[in-house]
Amino acid sequence: MNIMLKLENVTKIYPGAEHIKAVDELSFDLPEGEICTVVGPSGCGKTTAMKMINRLIPLTSGKIYIDGQNVNRLDTIELRRNIGYVIQNIGLFPNMTIAENIAVVPKMKGWDKNRITERAERLLELINLPPEEFMDRYPRELSGGQQQRIGVARAMATDPPIMLMDEPFGAIDPINRDHLQNEFLRIQDKVKKTIVFVTHDIDEAIKMGDKICLLKAGKLVQFAAPETMLTEPANDFVSDFLGGDRTLKRLNLLKLKAAMRPDPPVIMEEESPEKAKAMLTELKVDNLIVVDAEKRLLGYVNHEALEKEADEVRKVTRPTDSFMPASSSLKDGLSEIFTHDLGYLIVVDDDKKVLGVLNTEDIREILRR
Amino acid sequence: MEARAFSPVLKKLIPVLLTIIIVAGLYKFYGAWAYTTKNLAEFFRLTWEHLVLVIISMAAAVTVGVGLGTLMTRKGFDHLSPAIMGVVNVWQSVPSLGVIALAYGFLPLLGLSGIGVVPALIALFFHAVAPIVRNTYAGIQAVSKDVIEAATGMGMNPKQILFRIELPNALPVIMGGVRTSTAIIVGTAPLAFLIGGGGLGFWIFTGIALMDMGIMVAGAVPVALIAMLADSALARTEKTVVSKGIQAEEYQVAM
Known part of the structure; x- marks a missing residue:
């Protein structure tokens, strides 16, 4: 199994807060095609850890490898263009149409026009939004759920092997969230991206993750498949975080x-x-x-x-x-x-x-x- | 159905017709029409001078205003911005006549003439630049941080973020500043006459001095018309340059 993403003793200390390690010696390996949900109480460093991967936040020490390449050795701009990025508040560009939003990274990578249009249509079909209806609309004309799906499509525009998702469904109402999660898992089943998925919701982490990375105060508490974490929590913190109903949570994971x-x-x-x-x-x-x-x-x-x-x-x-x-x-x-x-x-x-x-x-x- | 299709045209037409009636009434009543036709060559010269004052000072103000406003939002300058904004805000509160008087009084201290077209242009420029700086700065600052984060995370460099994201999204606010400035400058330009800057102010102030309403109206009405036309032209420009995704639902276009 090819290790797509490797974190090695990754540490972050913010200037002005030298006594606190926001992320403390974090290490894990994520195989290609798997979703790793990063979860923990607020302030545990999960977003910081994710943003160090595409260098939105510089590392203090440690190393991050993508497909064997040290990210610190790569050109920042080039690195980011090869990583799909989805944030909680979507951040679609309001001045651009849906098609233009999806075209941003392909354009920067110098794709020709036909290829970009074709790709945008394919992606809209993938997320179940009819291209002829949505290509030329503007973000403000779409519902929150539709916008977030466009956000995901935009991140997949150039088919990057790795995607970073920062609480992508956090701002969406529970019914639509469940729907989007299922839809995303269906898409992931086809595209098999390597994904780092930050969430504060343990149920989402269990549902979406092939692996769960549970952090507490910047430290890795347990890195395991959801089933393993539910049956063999590493310590009391993990079982507390999973909740008193962790046996019932397994019902969600296990198939008939x-x-x-x-x-x-x-x-x-x-x-x-x-x-x-x-x-x-x-x-x-x-x-x-x-x-x-x-x-x-x-x-x-x-x-x-x-x-x-x-x-x-x-x-x-x-x-x-x-x-x-x-x-x-x-x-x-x-x-x-x-x-x-x-x-x-x-x-x-x-x-x-x-x-x-x-x-x-x-x-x-x-x-x- | 027909009435509804007709009403938008009517809505636009009514202010135009009203303006024409009022202008024609004023011209007839005060004999301004007779004065203008008798001095047609001078009318065109003064209107031309007036337009030159407005266009040159506005062009300079837009260039400097947008440039400075943008610069203030860049990293490394952000600690200076509150101070600049403070100056800009105070400066904007100086009345039009005060700006003209300051140019007259202050420029000689720098060894420049306080009389003529150049001091008038300088005064108008300084008067016009404040709203543009303020709106450019505010407009760029108001672009959602999420949008910027998404752009950065997707691998846009700072230049691409500025030109493809920040400025296009700040454009409605920037254009608002330009329209405010233009209205102020068209209205202030007559005062340029007081320091020898020429323009339609010549007839306005002559009319007031001679207590001749005809001469006064012959100067004042074109000034008002220029202001209206300029605003209408800018509104149309705004409609074409601002993305449909961020335009207000309905634009106020006077004509």
């Missing part, structure tokens, strides 16, 4: 696929009700999943349904909404279990084929691990 019991007993739609009854008794269960020949979910049957006269199970099958795709989070799955009367959740793939089942006991089991 990881917790489900695979290959549950099922019955084909054309089987006889007698066989279904026999299976119910034999397996000591209350109900049975009914599938078609392709193993696609049709519904369920229970004793009550089987009382009725029928030659095939299909005729007495009851429909159910208690199913979810395997890629959903455990949190959504748990909520679904409590919503429906089946008492468990049927896990399906994208074609609605039954992959497994999940009940609260299974969830408890995996959280205890």
